[in-house]
Amino acid sequence: MTTLDGYLLDNNVISVLARPSDTRHASIGARLTALGDAPVMLPVIAIAEIEFGMAKATNPDPVQQSQFRAFFNRYPLHLGIDDNTIEPYSQIRAEIWRRHATPKPRGHKEKLPEQLKDRTTGKELGIDERDLLIASVAAQYNLVLATMDQNEGMKRIESAAASLVAKGSPILLRVSYWN
Secondary structure (H helix, E strand, O other): OOOOOOEEEOHHHHHHHHOOOOOOHHHHHHHHHHOOOOOEEEEHHHHHHHHHHHHHOOOOOHHHHHHHHHHHHHOOOEEOOOHHHHHHHHHHHHHHHHHHOOEOOOOEOOOOHHHOEOOOOOOEOOOOHHHHHHHHHHHHOOOEEEEOOOOHHHHHHHHHHHHHHHOOOOOOOEEEEOO
């Protein structure tokens, strides 16, 4: 496993940093500046999510598109999913399934993280497949995941990864909440 040490920016952080008009731009920008010379990388999944959002817009804003693409170019280390993402992804996802999936005689009722529900309340857990993949890339490279996502789904991903570490797994997910 290759370790890079540094930061992987989640799509919500990228979205704020790429748009100077965002009211949170100054405070999130200060967090980025405070990193100094620490390497900063972008997940390909986040770039794809942002590009999708721009592509589906009925009235795309060319200035905003230019701002995003300039930001992507400013941080040219774009990390995708590869063979080494398999272990952190499968281990974290399996831990989530052990905790929350509904067992059947063969496998589980749920096939996607978005289908998982709290066993007591029946409320959706809010675990997003893309968030799980981005977190897995961060764990794969020993990067700190910089995110503004403090929903229950992200907390459950972080908790599942911490549980693996407590069981002796080498998979370490470090999350920094930039709010």
